[in-house]
Amino acid sequence: MKAATKTNLKLVSLVLGMFCFGFALVPIYDVFCEITGLNGKVSGPTITEYDENFNSREIKILFVTKNNENMAWNFTSEKRVLDAETGTAYTVDYTFENPTEYPMVAQAIPSVSPGKGAQYFHKTECFCFEEQLLQPGEKLTMPVRFIIDPDLPSDVPVLTLGYTLFDITESHIKLQVSK
Amino acid sequence: MSAVIDSHSDDHHHGPAKGITRWLYTTNHKDIGTLYLWFSFLMLFLGGAMAMVIRAELFEPGSQIVSPEFYNQMLTNHGLIMVFGAVMPAFVGLANWIIPMQIGAPDMALPRMNNLSFWILPVAFGILISTFFMEGGGPNFGWTFYAPLSTTYAPPTVTFFIFAVHIMGASSIMGSINIITTILNMRAPGMTFMKMPLFTWTWLITAYLLIAVMPVLAGAVTMMLMDIHFGTSFFNAAGGGDPVLFQHIFWFFGHPEVYIMILPAFGIVSHIIETFSRKPIFGYTSMVYAIASIALLSFIVWAHHMFTVGMPIAGELFFMYTTMLIAIPTGVKVFNWLSTMFKGSISFETPMLFSIAFVALFTIGGLSGLMLAIAPADFQYHDTYFVVAHFHYVLVPGAIFGIIAGVYYWLPKWTGNMYDEVLGKTHFWMSFISVNITFFPMHFVGLAGMPRRIPDYALQFADFNMVISIGAFIFGLTQLLFLFVILKSIFAGKQATTKVWEGAKGLEWTVASPAPYHTFETPPEVK
Numbered sequence: 001m002k003a004a005t006k007t008n009l010k011l012v013s014l015v016l017g018m019f020c021f022g023f024a025l026v027p028i029y030d031v032f033c034e035i036t037g038l039n040g041k042v043s044g045p046t047i048t049e050y051d052e053n054f055n056s057r058e059i060k061i062l063f064v065t066k067n068n069e070n071m072a073w074n075f076t077s078e079k080r081v082l083d084a085e086t087g088t089a090y091t092v093d094y095t096f097e098n099p100t101e102y103p104m105v106a107q108a109i110p111s112v113s114p115g116k117g118a119q120y121f122h123k124t125e126c127f128c129f130e131e132q133l134l135q136p137g138e139k140l141t142m143p144v145r146f147i148i149d150p151d152l153p154s155d156v157p158v159l160t161l162g163y164t165l166f167d168i169t170e171s172h173i174k175l176q177v178s179k
Numbered sequence: 180m181s182a183v184i185d186s187h188s189d190d191h192h193h194g195p196a197k198g199i200t201r202w203l204y205t206t207n208h209k210d211i212g213t214l215y216l217w218f219s220f221l222m223l224f225l226g227g228a229m230a231m232v233i234r235a236e237l238f239e240p241g242s243q244i245v246s247p248e249f250y251n252q253m254l255t256n257h258g259l260i261m262v263f264g265a266v267m268p269a270f271v272g273l274a275n276w277i278i279p280m281q282i283g284a285p286d287m288a289l290p291r292m293n294n295l296s297f298w299i300l301p302v303a304f305g306i307l308i309s310t311f312f313m314e315g316g317g318p319n320f321g322w323t324f325y326a327p328l329s330t331t332y333a334p335p336t337v338t339f340f341i342f343a344v345h346i347m348g349a350s351s352i353m354g355s356i357n358i359i360t361t362i363l364n365m366r367a368p369g370m371t372f373m374k375m376p377l378f379t380w381t382w383l384i385t386a387y388l389l390i391a392v393m394p395v396l397a398g399a400v401t402m403m404l405m406d407i408h409f410g411t412s413f414f415n416a417a418g419g420g421d422p423v424l425f426q427h428i429f430w431f432f433g434h435p436e437v438y439i440m441i442l443p444a445f446g447i448v449s450h451i452i453e454t455f456s457r458k459p460i461f462g463y464t465s466m467v468y469a470i471a472s473i474a475l476l477s478f479i480v481w482a483h484h485m486f487t488v489g490m491p492i493a494g495e496l497f498f499m500y501t502t503m504l505i506a507i508p509t510g511v512k513v514f515n516w517l518s519t520m521f522k523g524s525i526s527f528e529t530p531m532l533f534s535i536a537f538v539a540l541f542t543i544g545g546l547s548g549l550m551l552a553i554a555p556a557d558f559q560y561h562d563t564y565f566v567v568a569h570f571h572y573v574l575v576p577g578a579i580f581g582i583i584a585g586v587y588y589w590l591p592k593w594t595g596n597m598y599d600e601v602l603g604k605t606h607f608w609m610s611f612i613s614v615n616i617t618f619f620p621m622h623f624v625g626l627a628g629m630p631r632r633i634p635d636y637a638l639q640f641a642d643f644n645m646v647i648s649i650g651a652f653i654f655g656l657t658q659l660l661f662l663f664v665i666l667k668s669i670f671a672g673k674q675a676t677t678k679v680w681e682g683a684k685g686l687e688w689t690v691a692s693p694a695p696y697h698t699f700e701t702p703p704e705v706k
Contacts, residue, residue: 166417
């Protein structure tokens with residue numbers, strides 16, 4: 001039965017390997033999306049300088065704000081549309097308001113569509129890099145600063161920057177308690 | 180000391196132990212096969228009863244019998260029980276009974292683990308079903324348990340569901356390790372890989388698929404568990420996770436899983452068609468390579484289940500083309516079966532009838548699968564009854580007809596008595612007609628826009644839904660006849676010969692009918 005034991009050991013290690021592979025899919029997925037820009041994922045803060053000689057062109061940028069289910073805050077951007085040029089830095093203000101009677105913590109999750117344009121959307125500053133804590137009735141305005149890469153493919157005439165605001169008060173409290 | 184061992188082994192030679200302990204402690208592959216088969220039959224009726232509730236509710240538009248919440252639980256558990264409780268254990272049961280006899284082995288390689296892998300199954304399904312009696316009710320998020328339906332919005336009993344899935348996975352993994360080790364190490368002398376019977380071949384490949392993907396499923400439910408109870412955010416966007424990731428992980432398991440449920444049926448049908456055509460199977464080697472290529476392709480097609488999540492065009496094209504590629508090895512198999520029958524001296528006993536129906540109806544399911552594989556068209560079909568029609572065509576007249584055909588084919592070997600041919604044929608024709616009445620109109624309502632997983636529907640779908648429900652009731656009742664045929668063959672019927680079928684080939688037809696408790700204690704010589 002020596003051969004059978006060997007087969008069994010190989011099979012058991014295959015099982016363990018595939019279990020780990022299941023978890024490895026999580027970072028693989030993130031890295032894959034980040035590299036390819038699929039899924040509208042944008043990288044963290046990036047500061048990009050361009051030469052004087054780049055070919056800038058006009059592009060329309062749409063701003064979408066959305067609350068996740070049961071999120072009570074008022075969340076708006078100062079403008080809905082921006083006629084922009086690639087290679088120029090812009091700032092857009094977003095306003096958060098907590099109309100409830102409780103202090104709440106929120107996190108905005110960005111998404112750029114179409115997905116192939118995501119990697120050309122460079123944010124130098126964004127409220128989505130951190131969590132927002134607002135007291136009852138408090139109002140807060142925060143900016144997003146960004147540059148659109150001049151290398152943006154010419155078949156992308158419009159980029160949409162969407163934010164979904166999530167209520168993370170509960171998991172925030174859990175985290176505080178565990179610390 | 181040797182006297183003790185001798186008397187012990189003598190006991191074994193006299194046959195099985197008496198009473199309930201025979202079944203609880205058994206390490207005999209035939210006993211365990213029988214347990215698996217009866218368990219899956221029980222689950223077939225339980226899952227079938229849930230289907231009857233679903234069809235009764237959809238008999239007419241409007242809310243009829245059950246609440247939408249309960250309807251969702253029926254729908255979810257119908258899927259879970261049929262996939263994990265009926266189809267998979269039935270194939271494992273057939274594997275336990277038949278593989279050692281086909282390869283000339285005395286038993287499975289790991290008989291005690293075999294016992295364990297069966298007996299944890301009733302525990303798993305006991306846990307799953309117990310959730311119906313708990314606060315919040317059973318799982319209600321569909322058998323695919325997409326996050327966040329199964330995490331943020333799940334009933335509190337979801338933890339029991341997760342535990343049950345873990346146990347089912349453990350059972351499948353242990354069963355697969357056992358089957359692979361048996362096939363690789365215990366074949367009779369002279370039985371090379373390319374002389375192995377096709378059912379054994381299909382199961383060898385299926386077992387590898389199971390070992391590769393069941394741990395990924397275990398990982399997925401573990402991540403759910405951690406999201407629900409330990410504050411992680413694998414699938415929660417607020418914490419940096421992504422619900423779409425769940426769908427990727429699930430379907431990385433899910434697509435090989437659907438081949439797990441069909442490959443052994445390919446093997447069964449190959450045996451039956453060659454037996455009743457009285458010709459050797461056409462293109463044995465191409466059959467083996469076709470199975471292997473289907474299995475390999477199954478790992479790179481998963482995202483065709485999620486064309487509508489917003490994938491980039493490159494992804495849609497990749498998964499569309501790879502999916503269509505599967506039609507090639509599958510087509511090879513279908514044409515091989517047809518060529519085997521061509522100019523054969525065919526007789527139409529019940530197993531053959533079910534197998535021919537399998538080839539015809541599985542092909543219908545395969546073709547609607549090709550339609551669904553067309554990414555731009557899938558935006559219309561996605562989550563409609565067209566999808567329901569597609570996967571029921573490959574699972575009911577596909578996998579389940581394959582299992583039924585196998586049961587009729589090997590039943591005389593198991594019980595020693597021939598089944599009642601008239602009743603068998605009645606069972607076939609009733610099933611064949613009603614299965615088409617049930618599932619064919621689903622194509623129409625699906626294309627017309629009826630969404631799946633709903634307890635109520637728009638009025639224009641009413642007539643077809645009534646037809647579907649009537650078909651489903653007939654199909655459900657007909658399976659009681661199957662139970663009767665099996666019971667009758669256990670207790671009475673014409674004595675079966677050793678060979679049973681005139682055209683039967685293979686080692687399992689060289690042992691007496693009924694098969695003795697222990698077979699091939701000295702390995703046969705295969706030339």
